[in-house]
Structures are given as C-alpha cells and as structure tokens.
Amino acid sequence: MNVYRLVSPNCDRTEITVEHLILHYTAVDLQGTLDIFMNGDNAVSAHLVIDTDGGIYELVQCLEGKAWRAWHAGVSRYSDRERFNDHSIGIELVNLNGNLFSYTDAQYQALQHVVQVLKQSYPALADPERVMGHEHVAGFRGKADPGLQFNWCRFYRECYPQMKAPERTPVCPEALQQALMPLAELVSGATSAETASGTVSAKKEDARYWQAISSLTESVVKLLQE
Ligand SMILES: [Zn+2]
CATH class of the missing domain: 3.40.80.10 (Peptidoglycan recognition protein-like)
Structure with missing residues (x-):
C-alpha cells in the first residue's frame, strides 16, 4: 500500500x-x-x-x-x-x-x-x-x-478479528443527524444553475460550508453534554 x-x-x-x-x-x-x-x-x-x-x-x-x-x-x-x-x-x-x-x-x-x-x-x-x-x-x-x-x-x-469489540457510542444524537441531513442533501443535489442563481449558495466543495456544518454539530453536541 x-x-x-x-x-x-x-x-x-x-x-x-x-x-x-x-x-x-x-x-x-x-x-x-x-x-x-x-x-x-x-x-x-x-x-x-x-x-x-x-x-x-x-x-x-x-x-x-x-x-x-x-x-x-x-x-x-x-x-x-x-x-x-x-x-x-x-x-x-x-x-x-x-x-x-x-x-x-x-x-x-x-x-x-x-x-x-x-x-x-x-x-x-x-x-x-x-x-x-x-x-x-x-x-x-x-x-x-x-x-x-x-x-x-x-x-x-x-x-481485531476474534476479539471482543468494545462499545463505542457516538455522541451525535440521531435526531441531530436527521435535522442536518437536508442541508447535506440540498448541497450535494444542487445544480450549477441553482448555485449560480443564489438559490443554493454553497457548493459541495466549499470548505467553509462544511466546516460551518461541523461546528454547528459540535456546538449542539456540546450543549447536550452540559
Ligand atoms: Zn477530531
């Protein structure tokens, strides 16, 4: 490799x-x-x-x-x-x-x-x-x-085949995932015409958009942990 x-x-x-x-x-x-x-x-x-x-x-x-x-x-x-x-x-x-x-x-x-x-x-x-x-x-x-x-x-x-796998529970609740999913689908499914018209202002490759979604995820998770 x-x-x-x-x-x-x-x-x-x-x-x-x-x-x-x-x-x-x-x-x-x-x-x-x-x-x-x-x-x-x-x-x-x-x-x-x-x-x-x-x-x-x-x-x-x-x-x-x-x-x-x-x-x-x-x-x-x-x-x-x-x-x-x-x-x-x-x-x-x-x-x-x-x-x-x-x-x-x-x-x-x-x-x-x-x-x-x-x-x-x-x-x-x-x-x-x-x-x-x-x-x-x-x-x-x-x-x-x-x-x-x-x-x-x-x-x-x-x-780790044949070994007991530890429990690893995600911190992001499924409800939050469901709430964020339309944002992901909106952007992944956007056509360039929609993007150009401003209907959807972020492209899938727009790093700032995804960093914003991730920091939103983190903010909500942090609130839930407190
Ligand atoms: Zn990390």
Missing part, C-alpha cells in the same frame, strides 16, 4: 509512548486537510490522513517504529487518562461530515493495513480497548468525530 510522506511543522519532535489510537474525520476534502495541517500558522496536525480512495498520508512520523507528538486531540480525557496528544496516534479520515456521510470501503481497508503496521511497533495497540474516537475523549467539548457513520463493528471485526 502506498504511503505519501509529508512533514507537518505542527508537532513536537519528541518521541511519545504510544498507548492509544484516536480516529477523527477532517470536515474538509484532502487538499483542504493538507493545507491546514501543513501550514505552521495552524496549531493542528495528525499523524496520518486517509483519503476517500484509501491513499495514506503520513504527516507526523509514526509508521517506522517511533512516533512524534502530533496535535490532534486537544483537551481530552477518558476514564482516568488525560492529554491524549501525549500518548496517542491520531488518524484523520477524509469525510466532510462523518455524522452524515458514509466512509468508503477503501478507507476501512487502509485502516486495516495501518492498524496492522502500528500494532507491530506499539504493543499497547494489540488491545482493541486502546482505539477510540475523538468524540470519546473530547465529546464533552463537542467533538463528534468520527461520528455516527463510522462503523465501529466493521472496524473491530477487520482490525
């Missing part, structure tokens, strides 16, 4: 002890994601990005047996652990909103490959309990990724 290697300036070049794996969605397309993570003005990054076609991008080193500290989890806690940037690898799955849109087969296959490689270097990752979503460590501040559309049962079946 091809891995494209880039070096994000947004990381600490100090080795971390990897104890967890955190999954995210990007809320923008691949190019938008790379633009954000490769720009030193943005204090964000992830170790790996997996595109919809299964392409794997390593932005912060982790695949060769040593992981630097990426900036993907932010303020985070789960059980008695905190500060997940200090002890986790972050993987971003390209998806405009993982609460609305499915992940691709190619992404699940790439994940399977990556998890297999990471398990060889980081023994803690042999335990399926060590893999969770950003929403599970930072749902209290509204983080809702990888979201309702991520199939945790499939992930665990493919990456």
